[in-house]
Amino acid sequence: MQVVWLAETRHMSARKIRVLIVDDSAVVRQTLSEILSSDPDIEVIATAGDPFVAADRIGEEVPDVITLDIEMPRMDGLTFLQKIMSQHPIPVVICSSLAEAGAQSALKALEYGAVEIIAKPRLGSKQFLEESRIELCQIVKAAASAQLRLMRPARVIEPKLTADAILSPATHAMVETTEKIVAIGASTGGTEALKILLEALPADAPGIVIVQHMPELFTRAFADRLNTLCDITVKEAESNDTVIRGRALIAPGNHHLLLKRSGARYYVDIKEGPLVCRHRPSVDVLFRSAARYAGQNAVGVILTGMGDDGARGMLEMKQAGAATIAQDEATCVVFGMPNEAIKRSAVDQVLPLQAVAGAILAHAR
Secondary structure: OOOOOOOOOOOOOOOOEEEEEEOOOHHHHHHHHHHHHOOOOEEEEEEEOOHHHHHHHHHHOOOOEEEEOOOOOOOOHHHHHHHHHHHOOOOEEEEEOOOHHHHHHHHHHHHHOOOEEEEOOOOOOHHHHHHHHHHHHHHHHHHHHOOOOOOOOOOOOOOOEOHHHOOOOOOOOOOOOOOOEEEEEEOOOHHHHHHHHHHOOOOOOOEEEEEEOOOOOHHHHHHHHHHHHOOOEEEEOOOOOEOOOOEEEEOOOOOEEEEEEEOOEEEEEEEOOOOEOOEOOOHHHHHHHHHHHOHHHEEEEEOOOOOOOOHHHHHHHHHOOOEEEEEOHHHOOOOHHHHHHHHOOOOOEEEOHHHHHHHHHHHHO
């Protein structure tokens, strides 16, 4: 299939993010369209039941973002994604079911150039649908900004809770142990950034706890994939897992991850709760717990991502004596999260991604 593109269809004066929805389910197309159209900054310009129809729609008007299903008739989403990226790159958000096979395919899509993964919305309570709306709209906005377009003013979407909703402010940091731990937060573009960072760490690297904004089940597949590539062990975190040298624990999707301590032993706690900074898991929640329970023994790292999740928590880490590192703009897919932390004077070092592993090891020594 040859995708035929218009030479130029985008008017620079257009303010809305134009989205094409590609999914073989009419119900999913309608649900996604209603959710995205509820945001005044987003316009659904077309929907398509398969990649061939999508190619025709793109020939009529090139969207800013495409949401793409994996399993479709006539041509699967991965094949269509490869054609898009080779002929005329457009930000693509993979919309996948919460099945294990779907998670594996979605991770391949990230390797092929997709920007983000979202879980297909399901019918449920009013709270569930509202959280889906917040997350879907945020992801589409992040995808649009990842292609060097002009950044649009972020629309404040409520509720936008702080980490107080999960963890109360710390009164003092615990410093009785000298064992170092590393807390890492990432969002858009973070899957590839984490792969590069963790692959560069030796088998005896300090214990690591990670929040990557990603739907549930996808985090387990992501952790399993990294575990095959890295010298350190990588796993999806479970409550009471010990944070030890040579192991990285990744927050499970749809759950907050907190660092805790009992004597000299660091461990993690997995909690439910409201969205914090429009996310669950939230980087702010992890960073605040690291400030409280690790203090000066922690190293905080904030990687690529849209929004400000993690900025407040990183400032708390710095104030508790932790070393703090932000990925630089040149190597970020989206510079939002690191930039917000920098603007709050929460960052000690701003480094290219390739230098972060070395900085972590230097602090650990």
